[in-house]
Amino acid sequence: xxxxxxxxxxxxxxxxxxxxxxxxxxxxxxxxxxxxxxxxxxxxxxxxxxxxxxxxxxxxxxxxxxxxxxxxxxxxxxxxxxxxxxxxxxxxxxxxxxxxxxxxxxxxxxxxxxxxxxxxxxxxxxxxxxxxxxxxxxxxxxxxxxxxxxxxxxxxxxxxxxxxxxxxxxxxxxxxxxxxxxxxxxxxxxxxxxxxxxxxxxxxxxxxxxxxxxxxxxxxxxxxxxxxxxxxxxxxxxxxxxxxxxxxxxxxxxxxxxxxxxxxxxxxxxxxxxxxxxxxxxxxxxxxxxxxxx
Numbered sequence: 001x002x003x004x005x006x007x008x009x010x011x012x013x014x015x016x017x018x019x020x021x022x023x024x025x026x027x028x029x030x031x032x033x034x035x036x037x038x039x040x041x042x043x044x045x046x047x048x049x050x051x052x053x054x055x056x057x058x059x060x061x062x063x064x065x066x067x068x069x070x071x072x073x074x075x076x077x078x079x080x081x082x083x084x085x086x087x088x089x090x091x092x093x094x095x096x097x098x099x100x101x102x103x104x105x106x107x108x109x110x111x112x113x114x115x116x117x118x119x120x121x122x123x124x125x126x127x128x129x130x131x132x133x134x135x136x137x138x139x140x141x142x143x144x145x146x147x148x149x150x151x152x153x154x155x156x157x158x159x160x161x162x163x164x165x166x167x168x169x170x171x172x173x174x175x176x177x178x179x180x181x182x183x184x185x186x187x188x189x190x191x192x193x194x195x196x197x198x199x200x201x202x203x204x205x206x207x208x209x210x211x212x213x214x215x216x217x218x219x220x221x222x223x224x225x226x227x228x229x230x231x232x233x234x235x236x237x238x239x240x241x242x243x244x245x246x247x248x249x250x251x252x253x254x255x256x257x258x259x260x261x262x263x264x265x266x267x268x269x270x271x272x273x274x275x276x277x278x279x280x281x282x283x284x285x286x287x288x289x290x291x292x293x294x
Contacts (some may be wrong), residue, residue, distance in 0.1 A: 011083045030194045043160040043205040052212040066161035073164050124188050125196045132248040135177050140243035147290040154279050156271050160205040203249045223247035229266040
């Protein structure tokens, strides 16, 4: 028990020190704090230069709520619970394996550090994205999970910051499902993780941005604003009622598994879900909604 208490304590102190160093610019490439701010400002600027919905205000509906979500989910949530929970769960999993004389290293299929840098990054990126795509589908197919995911789909006007409006349970679900596949192909450096993470943040911001882009032929590979807006459509055909366009970063999964859907320009479609007019409008009530939903 003392071991787990130490892990929790060290998780809090370690992440708090990381945040301090980030804000004080004592970190280099792994500074997610200013990385997030820089990416957000660049994509927001692109929204102003290349607006898709020209009548949408720069400070759109719920802009400041989404900005709060962005920093809360990206930093404060990690400090409050996620890092400690993740580290403790990982140690518990390893301890359970140890009881039966198995190590997570026994499951590793590839000596990842022996591969070239580009191959290591590519494997990490593709595996993470596919696992997230599968998890995203689960969030739409099971009502219990959908009630958490409704927070993200409560967005009524799309903008870059809507990317990080989500319930605190979502990263718990995503991280739990990603743990074993990543452990099997483990050996990635912090720099590997940072590079992929910054790329995914950029694409995620762009997917939700009010930008008139679809990337041309790359739309079949990368998720984009004109594809992702249909994921947020309030009305879908009955046979598509569990959702469409589940891509996180790579749209190729939707084309491969026939979940792609772009019937026409979705620029002016209504966003949300059935009954969203009764969905809470403030942060606290949105966070408690799935716990109170019967």
